[in-house]
Amino acid sequence: MNTHQVYTKWLGNMTFEATNPGGIIKMDSDTEFGGNNDCLRPKSMMLASLAGCTGIDIASLVEKMRAEIDTFTIDVEGDLTEEHPKFYHTVRVNYNFFGTDLDEAKLHKIVYLSVDKYCGVMEMFRQFAKVEVNINYSKS
Numbered sequence: 312m313n314t315h316q317v318y319t320k321w322l323g324n325m326t327f328e329a330t331n332p333g334g335i336i337k338m339d340s341d342t343e344f345g346g347n348n349d350c351l352r353p354k355s356m357m358l359a360s361l362a363g364c365t366g367i368d369i370a371s372l373v374e375k376m377r378a379e380i381d382t383f384t385i386d387v388e389g390d391l392t393e394e395h396p397k398f399y400h401t402v403r404v405n406y407n408f409f410g411t412d413l414d415e416a417k418l419h420k421i422v423y424l425s426v427d428k429y430c431g432v433m434e435m436f437r438q439f440a441k442v443e444v445n446i447n448y449s450k451s
Contacts, residue, residue, distance in 0.1 A: 337351065354399070378414060379411075406418075
């Protein structure tokens with residue numbers, strides 16, 4: 312079994328600092344909830360984790376499958392429930408590929424290898440949210 316651990320320290324007010332083997336991040340809340348509005352939000356970090364997980368898969372697969380792209384971006388949006396505890400009930404993951412000679416079929420395969428097989432964060436999200444995937448191609 313592989314165990315991950317994060318050490319989190321309260322810095323006062325609504326600010327926390329979390330340390331993991333890869334670095335340190337700070338979290339805060341909106342001023343509306345007593346925070347300083349100057350750090351990452353915990354729920355938004357979940358969306359960023361999803362983008363990072365699938366992004367790492369995509370970068371690796373683009374290289375392995377020799378897909379020709381200039382770059383790509385991933386936009387993730389999440390819709391929260393109205394009632395507490397608020398959680399994401401629907402998440403949209405938008406993959407945007409840019410390049411002069413994009414092989415759309417290959418890129419589609421790459422995305423769905425991440426979505427269906429490799430991205431553990433995607434699988435975690437599927438346990439509590441509907442996940443919608445969109446792929447956009449921009450030829451330059």
